[in-house]
Amino acid sequence: xxxxxxxxxxxxxxxxxxxxxxxxxxxxxxxxxxxxxxxxxxxxxxxxxxxxxxxxxxxxxxxxxxxxxxxxxxxxxxxxxxxxxxxxxxxxxxxxxxxxxxxxxxxxxxxxxxxxxxxxxxxxxxxxxxxxxxxxxxxxxxxxxxxxxxxx
Amino acid sequence: xxxxxxxxxxxxxxxxxxxxxxxxxxxxxxxxxxxxxxxxxxxxxxxxxxxxxxxxxxxxxxxxxxxxxxxxxxxxxxxxxxxxxxxxxxxxxxxxxxxxxxxxxxxxxxxxxxxxxxxxxxxxxxxxxxxxxxxxxxxxxxxxxxxxxxxxxxxxxxxxxxxxxxxxxxxxxxxxxxxxxxxxxxxxxxxxxxxxxxxxxxxxxxxxxxxxxxxxxxxxxxxxxxxxxxxxxxxxxxxxxxxxxxxxxxxxxxxxxxxxxxxxxxxxxxxxxxxxxxxxxxxxxxxxxxxxxxxxxxxxxxxxxxxxxxxxxxxxxxxxxxxxxxxxxxxxxxxxxxxxxxxxxxxxxxxxxxxxxxxxxxxxxxxxxxxxxxxxxxxxxxxxxxxxxxxxxxxxxxxxxxxxxxxxxxxxxxxxxxxxxxxxxxxx
Numbered sequence: 001x002x003x004x005x006x007x008x009x010x011x012x013x014x015x016x017x018x019x020x021x022x023x024x025x026x027x028x029x030x031x032x033x034x035x036x037x038x039x040x041x042x043x044x045x046x047x048x049x050x051x052x053x054x055x056x057x058x059x060x061x062x063x064x065x066x067x068x069x070x071x072x073x074x075x076x077x078x079x080x081x082x083x084x085x086x087x088x089x090x091x092x093x094x095x096x097x098x099x100x101x102x103x104x105x106x107x108x109x110x111x112x113x114x115x116x117x118x119x120x121x122x123x124x125x126x127x128x129x130x131x132x133x134x135x136x137x138x139x140x141x142x143x144x145x146x147x148x149x150x151x152x
Numbered sequence: 153x154x155x156x157x158x159x160x161x162x163x164x165x166x167x168x169x170x171x172x173x174x175x176x177x178x179x180x181x182x183x184x185x186x187x188x189x190x191x192x193x194x195x196x197x198x199x200x201x202x203x204x205x206x207x208x209x210x211x212x213x214x215x216x217x218x219x220x221x222x223x224x225x226x227x228x229x230x231x232x233x234x235x236x237x238x239x240x241x242x243x244x245x246x247x248x249x250x251x252x253x254x255x256x257x258x259x260x261x262x263x264x265x266x267x268x269x270x271x272x273x274x275x276x277x278x279x280x281x282x283x284x285x286x287x288x289x290x291x292x293x294x295x296x297x298x299x300x301x302x303x304x305x306x307x308x309x310x311x312x313x314x315x316x317x318x319x320x321x322x323x324x325x326x327x328x329x330x331x332x333x334x335x336x337x338x339x340x341x342x343x344x345x346x347x348x349x350x351x352x353x354x355x356x357x358x359x360x361x362x363x364x365x366x367x368x369x370x371x372x373x374x375x376x377x378x379x380x381x382x383x384x385x386x387x388x389x390x391x392x393x394x395x396x397x398x399x400x401x402x403x404x405x406x407x408x409x410x411x412x413x414x415x416x417x418x419x420x421x422x423x424x425x426x427x428x429x430x431x432x433x434x435x436x437x438x439x440x441x442x443x444x445x446x447x448x449x450x451x452x453x454x455x456x457x458x459x460x461x462x463x464x465x466x467x468x469x470x471x472x473x474x475x476x477x478x479x480x481x482x483x484x485x486x487x488x489x490x491x492x493x494x495x496x497x498x499x500x501x502x503x504x505x506x507x508x509x510x511x512x513x514x515x516x517x518x519x520x521x522x523x524x525x526x527x528x529x530x531x532x533x534x535x536x537x538x539x540x541x542x543x544x545x546x547x548x549x550x551x552x553x554x555x556x557x558x559x560x561x562x563x564x565x566x567x568x569x570x571x572x573x574x575x576x577x578x579x580x
Contacts, residue, residue: 031295051451
């Protein structure tokens with residue numbers, strides 16, 4: 001259970017699925033909710049960005065009140081000792097990226113066929129980019145005799 | 153978690169000429185979760201109850217290649233402390249495949265590696281000074297966060313009884329499930345409901361959550377993942393190639409779980425690929441051979457699974473709605489820290505979920521061509537096409553919870569990035 005300290009409050013934190021949980025100790029009461037979330041992402045090893053590098057948007061659900069906290073709210077005003085907070089991202093699933101050979105779909109829903117050509121809604125092929133596949137890895141390498149050193 | 157080593161990938165072209173060294177900063181979390189799962193399978197809650205498996209009690213150590221340091225053949229995750237599992241969990245170099253792939257793409261961009269060629273890589277570990285961790289500690293937040301060990305609810309059960317009568321469906325359409333895999337039990341009813349939703353949302357991706365129980369059989373020293381129901385994801389934003397799960401999606405799912413009152417937990421998620429829409433401009437015979445028709449997880453799908461379902465028992469179910477055949481299902485799960493296709497057991501009906509309502513419909517096993525039955529292919533299950541009338545949606549009750557307050561009118565985004573405002577939210 002979270003403990004009260006002289007300098008801040010204690011909280012219970014969970015990710016969406018409840019598979020990751022943490023206790024926050026000494027949360028400064030003058031900190032913002034945004035600061036709380038920012039610190040939790042790092043400590044709980046939650047991703048900050050999507051696969052395109054765009055920042056994910058996380059919301060903090062305050063279980064006691066059943067509402068999402070605003071990032072600018074002050075911890076000492078919005079949260080009580082022992083409150084439970086759930087971090088909830090807006091996050092995408094999607095079939096638009098197939099890196100291997102074969103078809104893929106762009107964001108507009110246009111089909112990219114196996115040759116890399118874009119096929120528009122009228123069935124016309126637009127552009128023919130490089131069709132060669134990415135290299136394939138082969139891990140079974142016999143290490144060279146000379147010893148590598150850590151690059152600086 | 154401690155790892156007093158810095159890891160690097162050495163890249164070589166097809167002639168074994170060196171292409172250089174790439175320092176990597178692996179995401180160790182899936183490897184740690186894999187190690188925790190192996191301990192959980194062996195010991196049940198004994199270890200978790202004792203606090204072992206906490207992130208602070210896990211150490212990653214290189215496994216040196218026979219050629220000697222700094223070359224490695226893999227690494228091991230070892231629990232430390234008095235109550236630790238004495239058996240370390242070994243992971244192979246396969247864990248570094250994705251890092252090598254990223255390095256290869258960078259080399260292609262730099263013109264050092266040709267597209268279409270084969271490259272090879274080796275992994276190395278170099279000891280680092282204790283100051284390295286101290287530097288990182290200096291950038292931490294001004295409050296303390298204590299990660300807690302995962303303590304999933306485990307039901308004590310006989311796995312043989314649970315699996316009796318269930319049909320094993322292997323990854324790649326083979327006849328047997330990988331014996332080393334954690335068994336997953338999926339009711340046919342869940343597949344039917346997902347197929348119904350995938351067909352109903354024509355041309356738009358849809359999805360939901362998989363909920364159920366974790367069972368432990370002490371006699372067999374094994375776990376079982378039993379999916380009991382799927383909860384359709386509400387408050388999502390979807391189009392032909394994307395499905396955004398919003399904060400409201402998760403809030404409502406939690407409320408529904410609480411309302412069901414069955415002590416179920418989130419075991420994973422499912423979503424659809426509207427392949428018939430993607431490939432509408434292609435003749436059917438080409439669609440059959442298209443990579444899109446085979447079950448795959450995109451980079452976004454994998455990132456979502458990593459972010460939301462990091463525990464190694466979690467699964468991702470994909471429903472591919474193709475024009476030339478029935479809806480096909482592919483299951484993915486964590487294996488050695490990587491998300492890979494896996495098999496499952498299908499149980500007829502779904503008697504553990506009172507209240508779910510779909511009529512019985514004909515089903516048949518896939519008879520895919522042999523070239524699709526390679527090890528990289530997930531388990532595939534096909535369902536008959538839908539009737540014209542849309543089927544009922546959820547197994548879960550629909551009303552909003554009475555306990556928690558209603559959804560907020562204006563949740564506050566934290567980051568400066570865009571809040572996917574471009575898509576229109578769909579509410580069912």
